[in-house]
Amino acid sequence: MAKSSVFSVCGMCTVRCPIKVQVQNGRVSFIEGNPHVPAMKGAVCPRGAAGTGLIYDHERPQTPLIREGERGEGKWRKASWEEAFDHVADRLGQIKETHGARAIAFTDRGGPFRDIHRAFLKGLGTPNYNNHDSSCARNVQHSALSLTGMGRKAVAYDLKNSKHVILQFRNIFESVNVQEVNNLMDAMEKGCRLSVIDIRSNVSASKANNFMKIRPGTDYAFNLAVIHELIHKRLYNDKFVRKYIEGFRDLEQFVVPYTPEWAEQETGIPADTLKSFVKEIADAAPAVIWHPGWMAARYKDSFYICRSIYIINALLGSYGAKGGLPFVSKPGDVGAKGLKKFMDLYPKPEEKRADGIGWKYKHFEEGPGLAHLLFEAMETEDPYPVKAYIAYRHDPLMGYPDPDRVKKMWDKLDLLVSVTFSWSDTAWYSDVVLPLSPYLERESIIATKNALKPQFFVRRRAVDPCYDTKSDWEIVSGLAKRLDLPELAFETREDVWNFQLQGTGLTIEDFDEKGMVSLAEKPVYLDFQDYKFKTPSGKIEMISQKLEDNGIPSLKPYESPKKPEEGEFRITFGRCALHTQGHTVNNPMLYEQMPENVLWIHTQEAEKLGISDGDTVNVSQDGYTETIKAKVTDIIHPEAVFVIHGFGHRLEAESRAFGKGLADNKFMKGGMDIWDKAGGAIAYQEHFVKVSKA
Ligand SMILES: Nc1nc2c(c(=O)[nH]1)N[C@H]1C(S)=C(S)[C@@H](COP(=O)(O)OP(=O)(O)OC[C@H]3O[C@@H](n4cnc5c(=O)[nH]c(N)nc54)[C@H](O)[C@@H]3O)O[C@H]1N2
Ligand SMILES: Nc1nc2c(c(=O)[nH]1)N[C@H]1C(S)=C(S)[C@@H](COP(=O)(O)OP(=O)(O)OC[C@H]3O[C@@H](n4cnc5c(=O)[nH]c(N)nc54)[C@H](O)[C@@H]3O)O[C@H]1N2
Ligand code: SF4
């Protein structure tokens, strides 16, 4: 029997863990964590193990498809790649000629493999690249920038060496990053304490030393009181504050009214609990990580919650500290040369962005922009018409609120293309589907990981595609060839990699042994003697001039969230260890383990409605109703109901997932217009539903 193995990169979620894939007789037989990365401990998560379920599933797009009926009707014509490339390139060319290159927009799912397709857009001359992040971590990013001038990824979470980790709307043990989970477990074995602030007791809470159940929407109140307590009791790191915080007096004044006793009224967490918690984390500082959050697109004040978290980390002196938030290194910081960038092949398009970033909204970062504002521009044609849209590994019809509204925003598009490895609502609604090979069947460009120990890594295919699908670089090359961008029209994967490695002194063979090349011998904790943050003052600024100049307060007074009306609940959501967003529910292996989601509802509220555990219930909002099974429990806050996101698929191409569970984003009517003006992200949890026994 022919046996081999290859080092690659998992693609079942955007964490992209390093893996080793065993191949037997041309089929993937086993997937494990890359043994050269100690924090993987040789393991992958349940989704990572289900990669074979993805590639050997015939219920995924198998050839290029061109729409025949109406959008969303599901009538397709199979096409060859030649035909599909010609079709898409012709239309893009026409649109560019009639409306200018700016009429072409593109969104993706972020991550380290973007350089080549972002270069493609730059080469075409359009500024309209966006990613999914206004539906995910934009508030975290913008809050980090507003305080330090540096993005959220400028620091690492040094979980392994931490003494106290605080998770607030962050569920590390279910919303998984394998290395983070392993590092935190190691630290906890050595005595690291874990505190969880959540609206329900999740798996992380079940492992925590302190679990504080908070009233939904009141996290900012809790955090302001923590800052009050740290300052009032002088529990902060005075040396760090004097050296690195600008505007401490403003902060001190601002939090005067926000006492722990005041916060108790808002959050339901007793003042004494808050006080002893604050004492505990101050004792453990600076080896403390208060995680700033990941899916922080929840409330209208989520940006300020994230800011308050970073401020607490600063008061504790955990910035730059071992066991806290040390700064990561880029290749240049450790004396290595970076990869050659495809993006550097072309000049920056001069045109202003359709989403308004950079001219209408000057306090937001360019780059990923805000996709919901791009979609709005498609509808209003303000500042100009956008006529072509490529959704690249992105499913906005599942990932943004109110899909009917999103479809309306797309009505004026002349061309809607999906590049995807699985069916999705967006792919189904597209004019053309270009099927991407799943990660085990494709290679990706070489990527850089900025970290305590920076590295280059590469995804290699474990097996050849079993259907007529292609890799990212092949799709970009196929279009580039037809659109007069010969620099991006690569013939072989080696050509792609060789381009990137120019000047680094490395060859692709250097990746054979481990799947990656480390650029430092051991973790580098940057010298933190006279650190200059990237703000005008060089310090962590409590008052951001950029925010103030744009009419956004730096320190925003707390506003109490709306209480649900009698019989209503705030709809909340999160992830589970068995599924990734909306794209694994039809995976045969994962479907078998968890075929549907359930509605968490508090015991007392369920009793009032005559609902017992396991009953089928109706969830409704504004005349729209779906049914789901109830999970009646004491461990959720009574004001909320909760579901795992990603279910409620209604595509005939997905026989397993069809009709199973409930789609939370359909209960967010008008949600495309409810977003955080300070942080930029959608506020997904500002919606209410009614529940009744079916
Ligand atoms: N209501 C509600 N909305 C949400 C969320 C929620 O919890 N509730 N979560 C939000 C969050 S945190 C995020 S990040 C977004 C996610 O929103 P999306 O990014 O749209 O979600 P995915 O399911 O990851 O969709 C990616 C699509 O690309 C395809 N794909 C192709 N190749 C790849 C690959 O290599 N990797 C991945 N991951 N996908 C690939 C998948 O098949 C899928 O169809 O949704 C956000 N929206
Ligand atoms: N298994 C798995 N892992 C994943 C993903 C996946 O789909 N599946 N997706 C990846 C992605 S894209 C992301 S963004 C991350 C997300 O990672 P997280 O942000 O950690 O994930 P979530 O499960 O969305 O939310 C975390 C917790 O927030 C709680 N919560 C909801 N509302 C509130 C509130 O008002 N206050 C407080 N304090 N808590 C609240 C929820 O109950 C939940 O337990 O996970 C990543 N990892
Ligand atoms: S966390 Fe799991 S699914 Fe995500 S990349 Fe790692 S192994 Fe794959």
Ligand SMILES: [Mo]
């Ligand atoms: Mo996310």
